[in-house]
Amino acid sequence: MAGRCRAYARGVTLLLATDPAHAEHLTSVGHPERPERLDAVLAGVEDLHLDTDLHLIEPRRATVDELLLVHDASVVDLVQRLHELGGGSIDADTAMGPASLDAALLAAGAGLAAIDALRSGEGEVAFCAVRPPGHHATPQRSMGFCLFNNAAIAARSLADAGERVVVVDIDAHHGNGTADAFVADPRVLYVSLHQWPLYPGTGRHDEVGTGSAAGTTLNVPMPPGATGDVYLRAWDELVAPAVERFEPSWLLVSAGFDAHRRDPLTDLALSAGDFADLAGRLGELAPAGRRLVLLEGGYDLAALRMGTSSLLAGLLGEHRRDEDATAGGPGADHVEALVRWWATIGAERCQLET
DSSP, X not given: OOXXXXXXXXXXOEEEEOOGGGGGOOOOTTOSSOTHHXXXXXXXXXXXXXXXGEEEOOXXXXXXXXXXXXXXXXXHHHHHHHHHTTOEESSSSOEEOTTHHHHHHHHHHHHHHHHHHHXXXXXXXXXXXXXXXXXXXXXXXXXXXXXXXXXXXXXXXXXXXXXXXXXXXXXXXXXXXXXXXXXXXXXEEEEXXXXXXXXXXXXXXXXXXXXXXTTSEXXXXXXXXXXXXXXXXXXXXXXXXXXXXXXXXXXXXXXOOTTBTTOSSXXXXXXXXXXXXXXXXXTTXXXXXXXXXXXXXXXXXXXXXXXXXXXXXXXXXXOOOSSXXXXXXXXXXXXXXXXXXIIIIIHHHHHHHO
C-alpha cells in the first residue's frame, strides 16, 4: 500500500454540502444505491483530517424554477405525484420512498449552494456528498437511480450567469442525462470517461454535440479491464487538449467511484491511486475557488471511502495514495484509435456542424 498524503497547507479549504436527509432516501431492500454509501463517502472526507479547513455549507432545496433549468415540467410533476402517494417506482432501477423528494431537492440545491459559497470566497473546492445521484436524469425523465440531474442544474445556472463550464464525468456509467442537457449548448463542455459497453448504452465516441455545440461533447469509452495508465493517456491526448481549446472558467466533476476494480456493477480496474492521479489533472482545468465535485455512483463501500479521500486530496493540492496506481490493462490501442478519429473524422464533423 502506498503512503498517505502530507499535511495540508493551512488556508486550503474544502466546503462540504451534505445533509442527514440524504440517508432517508430509501428505494428497495438490496438496492445498490443505499444509505451506507453516504457513510462511506463522509468517512473518506474525515480521513483527510482537515480540521478547521473543512467548512459546512448551509443546505438548501432547489426550487421548481431551478429544476426547470434542466428538466421538463413532466419530470418534476411525476416525482411530486409519487411523493404524494408515499413513494413508488419510476422504472426497474429507480424508485422513491416517503422521504425521497426532500433528499432529491436538497441534492439538486447542494450544487447551487456550493457555487454561492465558492463565489463568496469561502473555500477552494466544494464537495456535494448527496443522494440520490443525478447524471442519468435527462431533461425528459428520471432514470438510473437518479431523480433530478444535480450536476446539470449547477452547470446550467453557471452558464446562464455567463460562465464557461466543463463537466468531467468519471463515473463508470455514461452520464446520458448530462450529455442530453448540453448536447446543443456550446457554453458547456461535457467530458465522460466510462466503460463501454455498459448501462445506459449511450456515450459513443461519435456523439459530439449538435449545431453550434458540435465538439463540446467528448465521450471516451473504455473497454472492460482498463487501468489507470490508459485513463491518463486518454486524458493527456484527448481530454486536456479539448479543455484547453474550450477555456472553461469553472470545473464541475461528476464523481462516481464505480470505475474502481472492487465495484460490483462494473468491470473497470482503477484503484484509489488512479483517482489521485486523475485529481491532479482535474485541478489544472480551473482555478481554486471554481472547482465543484458532486457525488454520483460507486457501490463498494471501501472503494467509495478511498476514492473520495484520494480525489478530494488531489483537488486540494495534495497527493494521497491508499492504493498504488494501476497499469497494464487493455485499451491503449483503443485510445490511439480515438485520437486518430478526432484528428480526422471528428474534426471534419465539427466543422460541418458549425
